[in-house]
Amino acid sequence: MTCTVLVGGGWGDEGKGKCITYLCYHDKPSIIARAGVGPNAGHSVEFKGEKYALRLTPSGFIHMDAKLLIGAGVLIDPEVFLHEMENLNKYNVQGRTFIDYRCAIIEEKHKIQDRASDYLSKKIGSTGTGCGPANAERVMRTAKLAREIPELEEYLTDVPLEINKTLDEGGDVFIEGSQGFGLSLYYGTYPYVTSKDTTASTAAADVGVGPTRVDEVITVFKAYATRVGKGPFPTEISQEEAEKMGLEEYGTVTGRRRRIGLFDMDMARESCMINGTTQIAVTCVDRLYPRCERVREYSKLSGEAKRFIEEIEDATGVPVTIISTGPDLEDTIDLRDELL
Numbered sequence: 001m002t003c004t005v006l007v008g009g010g011w012g013d014e015g016k017g018k019c020i021t022y023l024c025y026h027d028k029p030s031i032i033a034r035a036g037v038g039p040n041a042g043h044s045v046e047f048k049g050e051k052y053a054l055r056l057t058p059s060g061f062i063h064m065d066a067k068l069l070i071g072a073g074v075l076i077d078p079e080v081f082l083h084e085m086e087n088l089n090k091y092n093v094q095g096r097t098f099i100d101y102r103c104a105i106i107e108e109k110h111k112i113q114d115r116a117s118d119y120l121s122k123k124i125g126s127t128g129t130g131c132g133p134a135n136a137e138r139v140m141r142t143a144k145l146a147r148e149i150p151e152l153e154e155y156l157t158d159v160p161l162e163i164n165k166t167l168d169e170g171g172d173v174f175i176e177g178s179q180g181f182g183l184s185l186y187y188g189t190y191p192y193v194t195s196k197d198t199t200a201s202t203a204a205a206d207v208g209v210g211p212t213r214v215d216e217v218i219t220v221f222k223a224y225a226t227r228v229g230k231g232p233f234p235t236e237i238s239q240e241e242a243e244k245m246g247l248e249e250y251g252t253v254t255g256r257r258r259r260i261g262l263f264d265m266d267m268a269r270e271s272c273m274i275n276g277t278t279q280i281a282v283t284c285v286d287r288l289y290p291r292c293e294r295v296r297e298y299s300k301l302s303g304e305a306k307r308f309i310e311e312i313e314d315a316t317g318v319p320v321t322i323i324s325t326g327p328d329l330e331d332t333i334d335l336r337d338e339l340l
Contacts (some may be wrong), residue, residue, distance in 0.1 A: 001170045002215045009182030009219040009271040011227040015283030016220050017043035017059045018324055020176050022332050024060030031067050031163055032060035032173035035206035036178030038075030040129040048211040055085045058176055061091050069159045069169045073206025075134050078151055089237040092157045100159035101147040104138040106130040124192055125229025135195040138221035144212050167213060177203035181271040192231025200275040201257020221268055223288040235261035265315040272316040283321035294326045297335050
């Protein structure tokens with residue numbers, strides 16, 4: 001029995017989708033549970049030559065034997081959820097995806113409020129998906145819950161009960177967070193943050209798992225930093241510099257061009273401390289060090305890439321166990337057996 005929480009260490013866009021896909025495909029947990037804010041965060045998944053942009057469905061859906069759960073702390077947009085159920089049904093997601101009946105609902109009015117607010121849309125850089133206004137209604141205790149929506153009735157369950165029962169019976173549970181540490185309502189670059197906390201503790205609470213049940217916390221960092229929207233970015237470089245390095249990216253949900261910066265060791269250290277990180281995953285090493293593209297053995301990484309990994313471990317005091325060197329599932333160096 002193992003309960004693992006995976007969260008982002010930066011401002012989102014760290015490559016969590018790739019890491020989740022790899023870990024769930026290889027470790028085969030009984031349950032994969034989605035935590036986080038809601039459909040304002042997109043996870044990109046590439047599997048067998050096909051790409052998927054997910055906003056609510058757990059990214060580990062490619063593991064066909066897992067039950068997919070969405071915790072009570074996650075906001076549900078029924079339109080987004082039902083679209084993903086239809087779009088991903090070749091993986092039989094409709095028969096194994098369930099929502100906690102206590103999830104709060106994003107209504108059309110929330111999206112209108114989000115987009116109409118100059119403060120949210122222009123100053124903060126909101127995604128316009130209605131999450132902030134919906135969470136505000138939840139705090140005021142006026143939000144609708146999933147149990148009130150007929151279209152969702154067949155998908156409703158008690159997520160904490162299912163997860164804790166599975167752990168009691170010796171099954172493995174994987175909890176995937178969304179966005180990243182720097183966007184935490186409490187610990188991020190306030191006010192340029194999302195509408196709730198995004199750390200591992202809250203991810204566990206989102207799906208009804210107590211702290212004593214969590215065995216591993218994996219924090220994902222990209223080999224360079226990126227950020228969509230407004231807010232402080234201490235290591236940011238110009239778009240011209242980024243283009244010279246071959247680094248140009250766009251947000252999964254918004255399509256906005258991501259700001260690019262260098263890896264922030266200070267932020268990584270704080271993120272690991274507050275998340276209680278036990279393992280680090282580093283993605284996009286091949287983009288920072290092109291000679292490492294599709295390398296699948298640590299010994300074959302370039303010397304500069306190895307030094308970079310060692311610097312992260314020295315700064316955080318946490319082992320780097322997963323290194324991604326390309327978009328494919330197998331473009332991954334997995335050091336867990338050697339380091340843990």
